[in-house]
Amino acid sequence: xxxxxxxxxxxxxxxxxxxxxxxxxxxxxxxxxxLAAHVVGRLERLARVDTLIRLPGGRTVAGRCAAAGHGDxxxxxxxxxLLVAGTHVRLAAGPRQAPxxxxxxxxxxxxxxxxxxxLTADLLAGGPVExxxxxxxxxxxLLVRAGTRPELVLAVRRPSLDPLALAVRDHGLVARSRVVAxxxxxxAAAVAAGPIG
Amino acid sequence: MTGVARGDxxxxxxxRPGGAAxxxxxxGRRAILAWWLASxxxxxxxxxxxxxxxxxxxxxxxxxxxxPFTLLTWWDSRWYRIVASGxxxxxxxxxxxxxxxxxxxxxxxxxxxxxxxxTAGAVVLANGGFLLGLLALYELGRHYLPEPDARRAAxxxxxxxxxxxxxxxxxxxxxxxxxxGAGLLALRDRWLAAAACVAAATLARPQGLxxxxxxxxxxxxxxxxxxxxxxxxxxAAVLAGPAALASFSAYLWYAASDPLAWTTAEQAWGRSFAxxxxxxxxxALATATRHHHAxxxxxxxxxxxxxxxxGAARAAGVPGAWVLAGAATVLMPLASGSFTSDARFGLLALxxxxxxxxxGRRxxxxxxxxxxxxxxxxxxxxxxPLRFP
Numbered sequence: 001x002x003x004x005x006x007x008x009x010x011x012x013x014x015x016x017x018x019x020x021x022x023x024x025x026x027x028x029x030x031x032x033x034x035l036a037a038h039v040v041g042r043l044e045r046l047a048r049v050d051t052l053i054r055l056p057g058g059r060t061v062a063g064r065c066a067a068a069g070h071g072d073x074x075x076x077x078x079x080x081x082l083l084v085a086g087t088h089v090r091l092a093a094g095p096r097q098a099p100x101x102x103x104x105x106x107x108x109x110x111x112x113x114x115x116x117x118x119l120t121a122d123l124l125a126g127g128p129v130e131x132x133x134x135x136x137x138x139x140x141x142l143l144v145r146a147g148t149r150p151e152l153v154l155a156v157r158r159p160s161l162d163p164l165a166l167a168v169r170d171h172g173l174v175a176r177s178r179v180v181a182x183x184x185x186x187x188a189a190a191v192a193a194g195p196i197g
Numbered sequence: 198m199t200g201v202a203r204g205d206x207x208x209x210x211x212x213r214p215g216g217a218a219x220x221x222x223x224x225g226r227r228a229i230l231a232w233w234l235a236s237x238x239x240x241x242x243x244x245x246x247x248x249x250x251x252x253x254x255x256x257x258x259x260x261x262x263x264x265p266f267t268l269l270t271w272w273d274s275r276w277y278r279i280v281a282s283g284x285x286x287x288x289x290x291x292x293x294x295x296x297x298x299x300x301x302x303x304x305x306x307x308x309x310x311x312x313x314x315x316t317a318g319a320v321v322l323a324n325g326g327f328l329l330g331l332l333a334l335y336e337l338g339r340h341y342l343p344e345p346d347a348r349r350a351a352x353x354x355x356x357x358x359x360x361x362x363x364x365x366x367x368x369x370x371x372x373x374x375x376x377x378g379a380g381l382l383a384l385r386d387r388w389l390a391a392a393a394c395v396a397a398a399t400l401a402r403p404q405g406l407x408x409x410x411x412x413x414x415x416x417x418x419x420x421x422x423x424x425x426x427x428x429x430x431x432x433a434a435v436l437a438g439p440a441a442l443a444s445f446s447a448y449l450w451y452a453a454s455d456p457l458a459w460t461t462a463e464q465a466w467g468r469s470f471a472x473x474x475x476x477x478x479x480x481a482l483a484t485a486t487r488h489h490h491a492x493x494x495x496x497x498x499x500x501x502x503x504x505x506x507x508g509a510a511r512a513a514g515v516p517g518a519w520v521l522a523g524a525a526t527v528l529m530p531l532a533s534g535s536f537t538s539d540a541r542f543g544l545l546a547l548x549x550x551x552x553x554x555x556x557g558r559r560x561x562x563x564x565x566x567x568x569x570x571x572x573x574x575x576x577x578x579x580x581x582p583l584r585f586p
Contacts (some may be wrong), residue, residue: 003425004257004425004428004429004432005429006429007425007426007429007430007432007433008395008428008429008431008432008433008435008436009427009436010428011428011430012390012433012436012437012439012440013440015275015290015393015396015433015436015437015440016440016441016443016444016447017444018396018446019400019440019441019444019445020448022303022400023299023303023400023444023445023452024451025303025307026280026281026284026285026299026302026303026306026447026452027283027306028284028452029283029284029285029286029452031345033283033286034286036309037286037287037289037293039289040288040290040291041288041289041290044289044290059310060216068250094482105335108439116290116291120288120291123286123288124279126282136497141432144395161308184458
C-alpha cells in the first residue's frame with residue numbers, strides 16, 4: 001500500500017509540474033502593466049483628491065474630485081460640477097465649456113474612478129503601459145505611462161502608490177496637475193496627505 | 198436525419214463484442230457525425246442570421262461579410278484572448294482575467310505562435326473538440342446503458358438548446374472530450390492517459406476536479422484486479438484534478454503574486470463561495486425581473502431540468518458517482534451566489550444526457566424532443582448578442 005501511495009503522489013506531483021511548465025509558456029505582463037494594476041487597486045480606495053490643475057495656456061485652477069457612487073463628482077472653482085460615469089464625463093452644473101476642455105479637466109482632476117477606469121481599459125486593451133522609477137521633489141516615485149490618445153503619465157508615491165501628479169498629452173499639447181491632498185475611503189484610515197512639494 | 202435508435206432494446210455495447218455490436222457502434226458513430234454536422238450548421242446559420250438581422254447591440258458596426266460568425270467569439274472569449282496575448286494580470290476590484298482557466302489561452306497562444314489566427318483557431322478547436330466529445334460520450338455511455346440510449350444521449354447533446362456554446366471560442370468544446378475520455382480511459386485501465394485528461398480538463402474548467410468522483414468509483418471497482426503499479430496510476434488519476442488546480446494556483450503565485458487570484462477575480466462578477474451562497478442565488482432569482490435580469494430564469498430552468506434528468510439517469514442505472522459529479526457540476530456554482538451561466542455549466546454534466554436518453558425511450562417524447570431542441574438551439578444561438586451564455 002505504501003508503494004502504491006508513493007507512486008500515486010509522485011505521479012500527481014509530476015502532473016502538477018508538467019501543468020506548471022505548460023503554463024509558463026503564457027506571456028507575462030510587463031512591469032508597467034503590473035504597476036498600473038496595483039495603482040488601480042490604490043485608486044479604488046481613494047475617496048477624494050484635491051488638485052492644482054495647469055491647463056494649456058498657463059491657466060491654473062483648483063479641482064476637487066470625490067467618489068460618488070460608482071463614479072466621480074468634480075467641483076471646479078468657476079462653479080462647474082462634472083459627473084463621471086465609466087470613462088464618460090458630463091457637465092451637471094455651471095457654464096458650458098468645450099467638450100475637449102471638460103474631458104481634459106476631468107482627467108487632470110485625478111478622479112480616482114475615472115483614472116482607474118482609464119488605466120483598466122488600457123490594460124485590457126493590451127496597449128503599451130510603461131513604468132519608470134523617478135524622484136519627484138526629492139521623494140521616491142514611480143511613473144506610469146499609459147494610453148495613446150490621450151497619453152497619461154501618472155506619478156505615484158513610493159511605496160504607497162498614492163497619486164502625486166498627472167500629465168496628459170494629446171495632439172502635441174501637454175497639461176499637468178499635481179495632487180494637493182487626498183482622502184482614503186475607509187473612515188478609520190482617512191489620511192490627508194497634505195501639500196506636496 | 199436518421200440513425201437515432203429508440204427503445205430500450207439491445208444490450209450494452211462493449212460487453213457484446215460480436216459483429217452485430219461492432220456494426221451498431223459504427224452506425225452509431227456515423228449517426229453522431231451526421232448530427233454534429235447538422236447541429237453545427239444550425240448554429241452557424243443562426244449566428245449568421247443574428248448578425249445579418251441587426252439585433253446586435255447599438256454601437257456594433259462590423260459588417261456581416263467581414264465577420265459572419267463573429268458572435269462565436271463574443272463574451273468570455275475576449276477574456277481568454279486577453280490571457281493568451283498578455284498573460285494573467287489581476288486588477289483589484291475590477292473584472293480581470295485570472296478568473297479564466299489557462300487551457301484555452303494556452304491553445305490560442307500556441308496557435309498564434311504557429312501563425313494561425315488564435316480566435317478563429319479556438320472556434321475550430323471547440324467545434325472539433327465537440328465532435329470528439331460526442332463520440333467519447335457515446336463510447337462511455339455504452340459502458341453503462343444500452344447502445345441506443347448511448348447514441349441518443351450523444352444526439353441529444355448535439356442538438357441541446359445550450360450546445361451552441363460548444364461552437365464558441367469557449368473551453369467547453371475542449372473539456373467535453375476530456376471529461377468523457379477520462380472516464381472511458383479509466384474503464385479501459387489506461388490510468389495515465391485518464392490522468393492527463395483529468396488534468397487538462399481541470400486546467401480548462403474547474404469542474405474538471407469533479408472527475409475525481411467517477412474515477413475513484415471506477416478505480417475502487419477495478420482495485421482487486423490491479424497490481425501495485427496500476428493501483429498507483431489509478432490513484433494518480435484520481436488526484437490529477439487537484440494536482441492541476443494546484444499547478445494553476447502555483448502559476449498565479451509565480452506570475453501574479455496571488456495563488457488565489459482565480460477565485461478573487463470572480464468576486465468582480467459577484468461570485469464568491471460562502472455558506473449563504475445558495476440563499477443569495479435564490480434571492481437574486483426572486484428579484485430577477487425587478488433588476489432586469491430575466492435571463493436568469495433560463496439558467497434556473499436548465500438547472501432544474503438538469504437535476505430532474507440526473508434523477509432519470511440514476512433510475513436508468515448510471516453509476517451513482519457519475520450522477521453525483523453531475524449534480525455537483527450543476528449545483529456547486531450556486532454556492533457562489535448566482536444562477537448565472539448555470540445552463541452552460543450543466544453542459545459538462547454528462548449523466549444529464551444519459552437521463553435525457555432514458556426519457557427519450559418513449560417514442561412520443563423522442564419525436565417532440567429533437568425538433569424542439571433544434572428550434573431552441575437556433576433561438577439560443579440567435580440570441581447570443583442579447584445575453585452571454
